[in-house]
Amino acid sequence: MKLSKLSALAVTTALCAPSAFAEEMANELTLVSWGGAYENSQHKAYVEPYLAANPDVKITWDQSAAEAVAKIRAMNEAGNVTWDLVDVVASDSMRLCDEGLAEELDHDGILAAAPDGTPATEDFGDLIVSDCFVPQIVYSTTFGYRTDLIDQPDSVCAIFDTEKYPGKRSLQKRPIDNMEWALFCDGVAKDEIYDVLGTDEGVAQALAKLDTIKNDVVWWTAGAETPQLLADGEVVMGSTFNGRLFSAIAEQGQPIGMLWDMQSFDLDGWIIPAGLPADRKARVLDFLKFATDTQRLADQAKYISYGPARASSAPLVGKHAELGIDMAPHMPTDPANAGNVHVYDYEWWADNRDDLDAKFQAWLAK
């Protein structure tokens, strides 16, 4: 019974039935993610089918992904890790891996191969940015605007143009992306942004540009804030993750438009905290293999407009689960959307984050 259900679900992948190890696996699993539409897509695409196949397992969601690095560090220091699988952005996975807080993984050994037999490392390709990271999606931080309140902007620099586009705008309360956009709109060439930002004058230049709109900015910390602020008319444009905007536009029918210019690509994926006991680790690996196979990643795109991290998933991306609209044109990677993208430099930020955070916070408080 259990096996038949399982094989019915495992459409594409040769899923090894976990029954042989079942007695050694813990039955509780705590997944850490970001809440909102994104967590919902993970729940629908990975967790529900997994639970259907493993009815004894209890899965708890924790929405602490934004504080994941600090919390894992505290848990590790105390030797009491309560999380099993944590969804983090690429740069956080690198930090955690560097500090030995995340488990190093043998990707080909633990992850499913593509349906045509391509090993996982090739299927994910460059997106495996650290030894601890199993990528899930490609997303972008981009802008939404109120179609009924302002004219259609065609460049990211509309953010800095309060004359033509009056009203408040929302930006994420961190230096990443904002500093780059500020320099770009201040006339710095795209491929020189990080060289300029590496100097004190460059930082001052970026902050000076942000100063011009400081009084018009509402700063956000959670991804759902901008869609909410846009829907309430509290801001006329704002940055957020493209999937959140998609939910607001396509699912809730809000009068919001997408501005893809200079969208900033990033990755999101799983890490396993270091130091899990064997039974819990076995369960995590079992779930991870299931949740990151080609079909599951493609399924996720039915619920949210993030690009699956596997090359082999892309052709399987179909229509939205409830609305029936084609999802491909809403993906950040779609050629029509990716005309002018900003490639966010993880390495650079890993080195300079603390320093720029301090300067940015000081600037904010002024």
Place this chain on the structure above:
Amino acid sequence: MSALPPYASTGQRAWYYSFRVICGLIFFFLIAPIVVIIPLSFNAQDFFTFTPEMLRLDPEGFSLKHYRNFFGDDSWQTSMWNSLKIAPMATIVSVTFGTLAAIGLSQPHVPFRRAIMAILISPMIVPLIISAAGMYFFYSRIGLQGTYMGVVLAHAALGIPFVIITVTATLVGFDRSLTRAAANMGADPVTTFFRVQMPLIMPGVISGGLFAFITSFDEVVVVLFVGSAGQRTLPWQMFTGLREQISPTILAVATLLVAISIMLLATVEMLRRRSERLRGMSPS
């Protein structure tokens, strides 16, 4: 200012009425924000403001959908049950320890009374973020972080000052000759405690308990740090809701919480008057 004397001058009259208006406005400021969310929670739309239908009192404009959302949604329900599991347990712990200590503190000769009192009241005074961060690191180290027990202990510590304050307040007016009389008539200290002292301080204990309960039931900062997903309480869920997906369901929850507050407040008021009557003070 019970009444305006008949000989009051025009100026006095004007002041008398304008003073009442000022006070009225301040009372309005105190109460309006709480009252205004109640009708909004019946909004048929997903807005946080009065729709034209609502202002016309059109029944179409109102609905129970946010309440249905609350009772039908798993995460809201889990968080409510978590709150209901944590708060009573924390209350029991703080009331037990707190009452004993309050009785000890009200004895006539207690060495270091002031210092002890200062320590026991400190959880109320120390900024929550400091308590929360301290407990977060310390409880992590001893394996209590992210456990039910950890949150209960943390909340009990926060509730204790309230129990101490209310119980010592009822003991202040306590007539010691009563215990002496009981002892004279051959009652042992335990009997004296349960038959004489306990009934008199009971109202204080219960209102202290209610304070401890509401402290835990409303607490969000400490549980954010000490708890993990398994202890997600109602205030925690509201806090994430307010920060992230602000949905009008929050207003339905808020309205229910206001109803609970009114019930608790009524109970405490009743007990206070009863206690004053028992101790022979005039109800004020």
Place this chain on the structure above:
Amino acid sequence: MSDISQSGPVLAADGTPLKRSLSRALRMQKMRALLLIAPLLLFILLTFILPVADMLYRSVDNRIVQDVLPRTVQALESWDPASNQLPEEAAFAALAADLKEAAEAKTHTKVAKRLNYENPGIASVFRKSGRKVKKWDIDADGPFRERLIELNKGWGDVELWKTIKTYSGIRTTGYFLNAVDMQLGADGAEMRPENERIYNTMLIRTMRMSLIITFSCILLGYPVAWLLANLPSSKANLLMILVLLPFWTSLLVRTSAWKILLQQQGVINDTLVWIGLVDDTNRLVLINNELGTIIAMTHILLPFMILPMYSVMQTINPTYMRAAKSMGATDWTAFWRVYFPQSVPGIGAGSILVFILAVGYYITPALVGGTKGTFISNLIAYHISTSGNWGLGAALGAILLAVVLVLYWVYDKIVGIDNVKLG
């Protein structure tokens, strides 16, 4: 007890001197009281005081540098940073050995993070070199000075070595200095560069806004307390409920109510537009700034002002006012010269309480304060849960706690903690 007569000690019924018998009874009483208090005292010490003290220790704890780089710290002892010369080969060799060991245990990034707070850029030098040095053979691969500098030119920077030497003790003042916008420079403590100063600004802002909130509470609380104290008790009790209901209502409920009321598309702005006081395109900005925090927190803390004022005013005898008036004082003089001075203790008690509670607020500023209306608590939370700079978070916490404890002490001196009343 007066002096006992000199003719001999008075004896109790069992023949022991009364004095001793009494003092034994007193001792028993003290013991019993302490026994009753002990469980709770122990409970509070373990669940509350100890955790707070433990966290505060993080603000000076600097063991990480010695733990991870023991050889380097030792080798640098003989080096004089004032010389502005790179240290000798011995220090480089010690560092290579430490780094290799640390990279294997993955602790090199931790010490890098610590040093990076003091000298941004160090983290990447450590991280990048760690990967390579892990593969070195320390016994055979020397000398290391040129090799390390070749590997990463950061090692050729004297400032980096100065930072390691400055922060090699097991305790540090670095976090506290940072918390007041200073740093340890070559000649001792100095101010940080202008564009990195933030904590003094935040501390002053927290104080200033708490004062404004306290003052608004006095302004709004005084008339209400006066009214309540002077109405017949049946009416006063009824109105008291209007004060106590907000007091009993969840903090989050009240904060969310303000969030909804104050939004640009919220109830207050809607009403003002509807009345015609405000133009639809020029709606007032009442939230995500200082004003939002002040309004919401005044509302939340107002009951804490009214209750102590009320209990003091209740004790003021109305005949004094009448006496003053009968002797020819105007209403204002009678109030200002007779009534007001007697109500000052109530204002004092309420003000200290409100101020103590206000300076430590976290939730309300986080939700309605935006960036201009946040408090020092919000920065502490940021460092504890987001940036991971726990030492700095603890140092800021220690400063905030010191402020609160001084006020708590003042409150205890003036009002007495026993006299706190709750409804």
